[in-house]
Amino acid sequence: MSGQQFKVAASSGQRWDALALGEVMLRFDPGEGRVRNARQFNVWEGGGEYNVARGLCSTFGHRSGVLTALPRNELGALAQQLIQAGGVDTSQIVWRDYDGIGRNTRMGLNFTERGFGVRAPLGISDRAYSAASQLQPHEYDWDAVFGRDGARWLHTGGIFAALSEHSAQSAITAAQAARRHGVAVSYDLNYRASLWDSHPDPDAARHANCAIAAECDLLVGDEYSFAACLGMDLADLGKRETPMDVGPADAAAQRALQRFPNLQAVAFTLRDASNAARNGWAGALRTRDMLFVSRRREVDLLDRVGGGDAFVAGVVHALLAGKGEQVAVELGAAHGALAMSTPGDTACTSLEEVEAVARGDAAAAKR
Template sequence: MQLKSPESCQFDILSLGEVMVRLDPGEGRVRTARRFEVWEGGGEYNVARGLRRCFGQRAALVSAFADNEVGRLLENLILTGGVDMTHCKWMPFDGVGRACRNGLNFTEKGFGVRAALGTSDRGYTAASQLKAGDIDWDHIFGELGVRWFHTGGIYAALSDTTPGVIAEALQSAQKHGTITSYDLNFRSSLWKDFGGQEECQKVNRELAPYVDVMIGNEEDFTACLGLHVEGLGDQMKELPIEGYRKMIDQATSQFPNFKAIATTLRTVRTATVNDWGALCWHDGTLYEATHRERLEIYDRVGGGDSFASGLIYGFMKTGDAQQAVQYGAAHGALAMTTAGDTTMAVVSEVEALMAGDSARVKR
């Protein structure tokens, strides 16, 4: 992968997507909560923030917010995370939220046999109302310069205009030599009233030809691109490596533009114990990360986004797919040991885990 030089670009990573306020009831449940902890989160944004806070890259966000106190709360959280908001749009708030609003996401971490649970409230949000022509992508990619652009299937599912925004961004990025990545991130709840799985595949297959690095798990590739993983049971208790190889052959045959394909491998034993690993196909070879059986998890939300940010950093730093998938899997594992959508890990911890470091106390 030929990345533009850091000296020629204002940003190392730019993400396009919606950011919501995450309201977390801690160890309890949303339905019985009396107080919530506040975080920010969004599938595409989490990747940029991870690259900024863990890996020290210059990160920026393109999104939109309703200009009210909730929007300014999100601004405060995003800027605390070090992500540039210069290219975000602020939309007038009508005092009620009929015209536009900011999204909320109530999220339980889950424990043992009780699965993690997310309940989003994101209709008519400002970010979902962006449309093609609203952002000057040629200025961002052509004049300011961006090394890597990331977006994904969550943002594509928010409205009938967001796929057009993504397409415009991907095409401009490629025109100006920016590497593009896309996390399929299938969410059935978002697509069910927006044409269902048929529309999901139509939208994602139209965007895929402009993607250099395609990211997702086994469900994502099937639901979003119609690519079947052989040997995968309904409960996904076994993740067949040979089935992935054949699926990747299908993907690269249908989309020869893919420079890399990456997938996480997760077997859910309980909400708090998962087997965790990852694969990355690049230049004809399939690379596998260290497989971590019975990984203890505190909060699984954002683990896949942290995998993506580690993978991107690995490619940026080393250009080596084996190292990239190791960075991704280690970062995802560490991110799931702390609360919130976004990482609290630092690069030295990621590299220590990659090297086989233990969890003994450090003093």
Template sequence: MSNPLLTLRPAADCQWDMVALGEVMLRFDPGERRVRNARSFDVWEGGGEYNVARAAARTFGLRSSVVTALPDNELGRLTEDLIAQGGVDRRHILWRDFDGIGRNTRVGLNFTERGFGLRPALGVSDRANSAASQIAPGEIDWDHLFGVAGVRWFHTGGIFAALSATTAQVAIEAVEAARRHGTVVSYDLNYRASLWNSHPDPDAARAVNRRIASSVDVMIGDRHGFETCLGLELGKPPAGDPMDGDDFAAVAPQFAATFPETRLVAATLRRPTTSSQNGWSAIAWADGQVHRAPVRETVDILDRVGGGDAFVSGLAVALMEGHDLDTALGWGTAHGALAMTTPGDASMASRAEVIALASGGDARTIR
């Protein structure tokens, strides 16, 4: 099916349905314990950009690949093995020589507590000097990837762009090349002050993200991202329930007026009651209209990390398959809700489960 909202390259003309650019980290999960008291951890792979491509592959059965870098040591090979288990192609991994102690390059680590009840989720990153943060402009032949091999949808985000001055430039060259070759580009602003504040240029976040935004078809962001990452002056936010989406409905047209190349702006809506329960929905703007997903007043959460990435993946896959925006929002919110019921960053849901929940299914036992 074709999609009237986005012009997508035919699947038969492309080697890849989706390619992501980003850092793939090892996530150490203490389960029900605290990081400070843990004696064992489950290990998952994850990364804000990678999670979207992984779900496209493992949950929805699409052809996905990731562009990243890893050290050629045991931790790098563990990460590669986890990527393989996720169904994501590894041929675009840049392998770095390892000096034996990690001074020159390493795998980024993320220790993440899921949180429970009144105790919030907690992430402790250990990612300085990672292989992915050292990717430099000119290392990837983007014109070959997008022009010769062919990619229908390219996804990256503000976490990767913020890793270093070089990754910011890599993100820029990637989105501009994708646009030249007719690949749909999605970008998740995903602002992380701890990353951008380490840049020597205090205006780096806004300069980089404004450059990227001019080549984006699908922008994932909200007021906070538009103000911090793009420097938009949006006025005072309206009072009210964050789940009603009124604030997004007010600021999305202002974003679109500044970046008219963008066809779709979308964001998740959360109402945190506790770490274990949230209200959950999503909202989007396209062609001058606001579209709202059904509101789930209470979503029980085991692990909230990756819920937003699962939303982006469900949204993108539905649009790639020719569904309308309302259906795509339904797939995205259903997928995000399901992803938050399992541990780790990555979705463990199936396509059938996503579609069933989006179509009004419930939690009755499947036999």
């Protein structure tokens, strides 16, 4: 099937093609080493929601911005410079005064090991009471953000919504305002056990996820995240026969489409992570009428982090550009594969390279 079923507001002079609402953290990367004996780190910016905006801008050429909060100190300034280096608009950042020792607000930090072979990737977050976790709905004029000259697309995610009661309400309010103004909304459930296990009220988190999903056009998640984040009873779907078995996730997506009438599509990735250095990898998109699946590929991993976010960026790009659903999953899967071939949370690539990988071009040296 060709053409586009997914409906997005046409480009007509809006300030942004897409905005991402979420926390931006500083990522400390020990390279091939381990955190416990590292003597130096590379520093990147990253965040499950922000990474989508970064990919939309730096790879696909869309005008994107980030809705977040940072502390007014040297770490906040570093994060801002890293965001700007990727071309993402920082004009909507909320800045919080810093008390000098981090009692009132702070920068979220993430220490990430890439993993190799039998050694799994490892993420260690240090983010409690971060500036972004304190973001409250009243700190943005949502009608201005999503009005006629605002944005065409809003992306947010379950990581941000799970940080605090304030962040959850901000995500709900943003999604409701975006829908009110005809702005497409995507939400990546992005289930993280570390956030859920520490949440004071899992039922409240689940209710927040459902409230946001109800406003969405594109929901990102599979049967596991639907059960954990939305409380959907999917036990009758059974287990996947293999990690790349699309059946249970597709069946769960169809149930989500029935449950949330505003949804136009559900997207998810398929990954066989039996080895930390090589994964089976593909992407899928379920609309109300059809399932679209990308070609499956074996991906040699340098840095797994950000592959799913890059997939979402590729899908959103294709839908914004009216390229159709099959192109969306092919570009999303290719972009995700490239993101996992480079260090940091985002892909250091171009549209031309993504399209070449999506076509299946050989990785011969280019000179």
